[in-house]
Amino acid sequence: MSDAIDNPLDDPTADPFEIAAEAAADIARLTGVERHDIALTLGSGWGRAAELIGETTATIPATEVTGFSRPALEGHVGSLRSIRTPKGRNVLIIGARTHYYEGHGVRRVVHSVRTAAATGARTMVLTNGAGGIKPAWSPGQPVLISDHLNLTGASPLEGATFIDLTDLYSQRLRDLARSIDPSLDEGVYCQFRGPQYETPAEVRMARTIGGHIVGMSTALEAIAARQAGMEILGMSLITNMAAGIQTTPLSHQEVIEAGQAAEPVIASLLARVVGAL
Numbered sequence: 001m002s003d004a005i006d007n008p009l010d011d012p013t014a015d016p017f018e019i020a021a022e023a024a025a026d027i028a029r030l031t032g033v034e035r036h037d038i039a040l041t042l043g044s045g046w047g048r049a050a051e052l053i054g055e056t057t058a059t060i061p062a063t064e065v066t067g068f069s070r071p072a073l074e075g076h077v078g079s080l081r082s083i084r085t086p087k088g089r090n091v092l093i094i095g096a097r098t099h100y101y102e103g104h105g106v107r108r109v110v111h112s113v114r115t116a117a118a119t120g121a122r123t124m125v126l127t128n129g130a131g132g133i134k135p136a137w138s139p140g141q142p143v144l145i146s147d148h149l150n151l152t153g154a155s156p157l158e159g160a161t162f163i164d165l166t167d168l169y170s171q172r173l174r175d176l177a178r179s180i181d182p183s184l185d186e187g188v189y190c191q192f193r194g195p196q197y198e199t200p201a202e203v204r205m206a207r208t209i210g211g212h213i214v215g216m217s218t219a220l221e222a223i224a225a226r227q228a229g230m231e232i233l234g235m236s237l238i239t240n241m242a243a244g245i246q247t248t249p250l251s252h253q254e255v256i257e258a259g260q261a262a263e264p265v266i267a268s269l270l271a272r273v274v275g276a277l
């Protein structure tokens with residue numbers, strides 16, 4: 001079944017910001033929370049952080065929210081959660097990420113970020129599972145994103161929309177994360193389209209042009225978050241060393257297992273960082 005007719009974002013004449021505003025109204029109605037302060041996208045390995053951040057006040061299936069419905073991907077429907085922190089902040093947890101490689105276009109990829117901004121969130125925390133290029137890193141290690149290389153050839157910006165990306169991954173928020181864990185290293189996130197992992201030659205290219213982390217999600221989301229005026233914190237869980245850096249083949253199963261092993265540690269780190277925001 002095609003979902004092209006079911007998602008308003010697939011209508012090229014529609015305004016994606018109006019659809020995000022509708023989605024934010026859905027979230028306010030379904031959660032009973034009028035405004036959110038912080039939004040947090042949970043990538044592979046980071047899922048357990050939610051329960052440590054505060055009290056969950058509402059969980060809603062993403063399919064209930066305008067623009068998120070994905071009937072073509074049966075059985076893979078994410079959820080959105082509203083959490084109240086001990087400080088009284090409302091955190092919107094986004095457990096429903098759409099990747100560019102799914103082929104539904106960039107509007108769908110960044111809809112959750114635009115929706116988060118429309119709920120009132122001024123801070124966007126983007127987490128992911130990714131491959132590591134720095135030889136000193138090992139699987140299971142969380143790192144901060146300091147900057148990115150967008151190698152997708154795509155952009156969430158439409159038309160002559162010139163957006164400054166200096167300090168895209170906020171130095172202030174990286175410093176704040178390091179005040180929680182001074183051992184956190186950082187690196188440049190290199191987004192490939194995927195879904196295949198890189199060849200060793202592509203990883204050498206990424207390293208040569210200044211990349212340290214390889215992934216398939218966060219650069220496009222960060223650009224949209226900046227367009228929406230949000231302050232961004234990006235964190236990657238290194239679940240595998242990038243192809244050719246590790247000599248054994250990459251397997252999705254290994255990636256999942258590394259994520260699961262690291263989960264308790266990075267969940268508590270992330271919860272403490274969000275608590276300090």
Ligand code: 8IG
Nearest residue numbers: 129130131214215216239255
């Ligand atoms: I988890 O090695 C994960 N996601 N591009 N390369 C890319 N994305 C990833 C990788 C990786 N590991």
